[in-house]
Amino acid sequence: MFGMRPWTVLRAVVAAIYVFMLGPIVITVLVSFNAGTRSVFPPDGWSLKWWAEALSEEWIDPILFSLQLASLAAILSCAVALPLAFGLTRHRFPGRNLVVLLVLGPLLLPTLATGLGLLRVFEFSGLIGSMGFWTLLIGHVVICIPFAVRTIAVSLHGLPSNVEAAAASLGASRMVVLVKIILPLIRNGLVAGALFAFIHSFTDINLSLFLARPGASPITVKILGFLEFGFAPTLAAVSAITLIIPLVLVLLVQRSARLGDFIYGERGA
Amino acid sequence: MPDNVVLRLSGIEVRYGLTVAVEKLDLAVEEGEFVTLLGPSGCGKTTTLGVVAGFFEPSAGEVVLGGKPLVGLPPFRRNIGVVFQDYALFPHMTVAQNVAFGLKMRKVSTPEIERRVREILSLVRLGEFADRHPQHLSGGQRQRVALARALVIRPRLLLLDEPLSNLDLKLREELRLEIVGLQRQLGIATIFVTHDQTEALVMSDRIAVMKDGRIEQVDTPHGIYEKPVTKFVAEFIGSMTFVRAELVEPADEEGFGTARTAGGRIVPVRLDRAMARGLPVSIAIRPEKARLVRGNFTSNGIVSLPGRVVSVAYLGSRQEVRLDLEGGDRGMVETVADESQTFTRGEEVSLLAERQDCVAVPDSATVDGAASD
Numbered sequence: 001m002f003g004m005r006p007w008t009v010l011r012a013v014v015a016a017i018y019v020f021m022l023g024p025i026v027i028t029v030l031v032s033f034n035a036g037t038r039s040v041f042p043p044d045g046w047s048l049k050w051w052a053e054a055l056s057e058e059w060i061d062p063i064l065f066s067l068q069l070a071s072l073a074a075i076l077s078c079a080v081a082l083p084l085a086f087g088l089t090r091h092r093f094p095g096r097n098l099v100v101l102l103v104l105g106p107l108l109l110p111t112l113a114t115g116l117g118l119l120r121v122f123e124f125s126g127l128i129g130s131m132g133f134w135t136l137l138i139g140h141v142v143i144c145i146p147f148a149v150r151t152i153a154v155s156l157h158g159l160p161s162n163v164e165a166a167a168a169s170l171g172a173s174r175m176v177v178l179v180k181i182i183l184p185l186i187r188n189g190l191v192a193g194a195l196f197a198f199i200h201s202f203t204d205i206n207l208s209l210f211l212a213r214p215g216a217s218p219i220t221v222k223i224l225g226f227l228e229f230g231f232a233p234t235l236a237a238v239s240a241i242t243l244i245i246p247l248v249l250v251l252l253v254q255r256s257a258r259l260g261d262f263i264y265g266e267r268g269a
Numbered sequence: 270m271p272d273n274v275v276l277r278l279s280g281i282e283v284r285y286g287l288t289v290a291v292e293k294l295d296l297a298v299e300e301g302e303f304v305t306l307l308g309p310s311g312c313g314k315t316t317t318l319g320v321v322a323g324f325f326e327p328s329a330g331e332v333v334l335g336g337k338p339l340v341g342l343p344p345f346r347r348n349i350g351v352v353f354q355d356y357a358l359f360p361h362m363t364v365a366q367n368v369a370f371g372l373k374m375r376k377v378s379t380p381e382i383e384r385r386v387r388e389i390l391s392l393v394r395l396g397e398f399a400d401r402h403p404q405h406l407s408g409g410q411r412q413r414v415a416l417a418r419a420l421v422i423r424p425r426l427l428l429l430d431e432p433l434s435n436l437d438l439k440l441r442e443e444l445r446l447e448i449v450g451l452q453r454q455l456g457i458a459t460i461f462v463t464h465d466q467t468e469a470l471v472m473s474d475r476i477a478v479m480k481d482g483r484i485e486q487v488d489t490p491h492g493i494y495e496k497p498v499t500k501f502v503a504e505f506i507g508s509m510t511f512v513r514a515e516l517v518e519p520a521d522e523e524g525f526g527t528a529r530t531a532g533g534r535i536v537p538v539r540l541d542r543a544m545a546r547g548l549p550v551s552i553a554i555r556p557e558k559a560r561l562v563r564g565n566f567t568s569n570g571i572v573s574l575p576g577r578v579v580s581v582a583y584l585g586s587r588q589e590v591r592l593d594l595e596g597g598d599r600g601m602v603e604t605v606a607d608e609s610q611t612f613t614r615g616e617e618v619s620l621l622a623e624r625q626d627c628v629a630v631p632d633s634a635t636v637d638g639a640a641s642d
Contacts, residue, residue: 171374
């Protein structure tokens with residue numbers, strides 16, 4: 001192996017990474033078309049019956065629940081992140097580091113800890129009795145904010161200099177500058193932030209475990225609950241559905257905003 | 270110029286913490302006038318422009334535009350057109366939309382907007398580029414869009430912040446004339462900020478030379494070049510031979526006095542301002558006003574400074590000869606390059622100049638020596 005050229009080694013490693021990342025996903029999808037009642041690979045025959053089951057009310061309801069939750073969490077976390085990103089990129093103020101820490105907090109702490117903390121808060125504030133969609137939403141917004149702040153801040157950094165001053169000199173008030181100049185120019189950052197927030201919320205299990213209640217469970221919690229009875233091929237089909245939703249979104253967004261800009265570099269919109 | 274003043278800055282001061290960016294600045298701009306703020310980077314010229322535009326609030330002083338005080342008024346209520354060095358065009362809008370932006374803000378009717386946008390774009394020769402995005406234009410074209418965008422709102426005043434600095438030389442020379450042409454045609458009072466002395470000389474009605482947040486001199490390009498009042502101004506514009514000296518006799522009624530050079534020579538000098546006897550000065554001589562002769566030459570009424578040739582730079586029809594002058598100063602003479610004027614390194618020569626071409630300027634920033642830098 002040490003006799004091989006370095007590029008060959010690198011290629012092999014990258015290929016191995018892809019196999020380990022994508023392999024299980026491919027297997028899950030294939031298993032969902034299994035004809036038998038057990039989840040085996042390779043499938044011992046082909047059938048769509050598990051997909052029919054996965055599309056029944058029992059599974060579609062929590063999927064729709066998760067979709068609503070993730071969509072709202074994405075929109076709300078961006079709404080909170082926009083002024084936060086503005087403050088953090090444009091101003092030096094006392095306590096700025098504290099705000100940075102608070103914003104990053106959910107990213108640094110185990111989500112389990114955040115979940116436990118939120119549960120205690122809801123308990124103390126007497127909300128524990130009426131927990132459901134809205135309390136889950138609050139939790140999801142909290143854990144999604146760091147992603148949105150990050151992409152929006154990158155966009156704000158990338159704004160061409162003086163365009164705001166130019167707009168102001170032409171007669172635009174600060175509100176008009178925000179709506180007509182800044183928002184269109186940081187659109188990609190907003191879209192990317194919303195997308196990352198959506199995916200983070202849609203795939204979250206750690207936080208949801210603490211905040212979910214019967215009748216108000218995201219799909220991830222539902223899947224985990226079902227796993228106690230073994231890995232039925234239905235689960236493979238459900239998993240495939242939850243896989244397709246974010247994937248389609250990423251592909252749609254990628255057409256207009258280059259998401260890589262927000263992950264690999266400081267290049268803005 | 271009392272009645273004709275559009276903009277008056279008085280006692281402007283800008284401080285950032287302990288640093289003073291602009292200090293006690295006074296400036297008046299007349300109707301239709303092209304005034305240039307000229308100075309090295311960090312001299313406070315862009316800050317001064319920002320105060321006029323409303324991007325910075327001065328710590329002290331007044332800005333009055335067309336009889337209306339501006340301090341405290343946000344930029345969007347000032348009706349001042351600004352053109353930036355980096356164009357600052359809106360990348361998400363077409364050329365036409367960029368230009369129309371200011372008119373939309375003024376709630377001008379759509380047909381009127383279309384008419385005025387078309388008019389101004391043809392004026393800057395960009396008629397056929399109306400539907401392009403700025404990214405698809407060259408630097409020169411972008412700057413003309415920025416100019417059109419600032420002019421279309423018919424501002425009371427036009428501010429140009431180093432608008433040519435990002436362009437290459439040839440384009441810069443073209444745009445200089447184009448900007449001045451437009452400015453004359455529209456008759457709009459303009460403040461132009463630059464560090465480029467040639468731009469300032471070519472374009473301006475008057476030049477304000479700035480240093481360390483203060484205006485050293487305001488005058489016509491001719492006045493700045495011919496009658497600099499401080500050593501800094503003399504040095505910043507064009508090349509100059511400086512001879513260190515001390516004032517012996519202040520100006521007579523014709524404006525001439527005498528000075529003693531560092532080499533101990535008593536020479537006649539021109540004095541444009543009253544200066545006290547004994548004041549340390551520099552005698553400033555333009556290279557093109559000086560002549561060169563071999564050997565040691567003396568004559569009454571003519572300034573003659575002996576020295577030694579250090580280098581000769583051949584420029585085709587002309588040549589630049591650098592000298593070490595007696596007393597340790599460095600001299601430069603620009604002469605025609607013909608056979609009668611061949612000089613070699615190390616040769617003993619004399620730099621000759623008429624007394625009206627030898628201007629005594631004080632070494633300190635202020636003429637009276639009341640403050641120094």
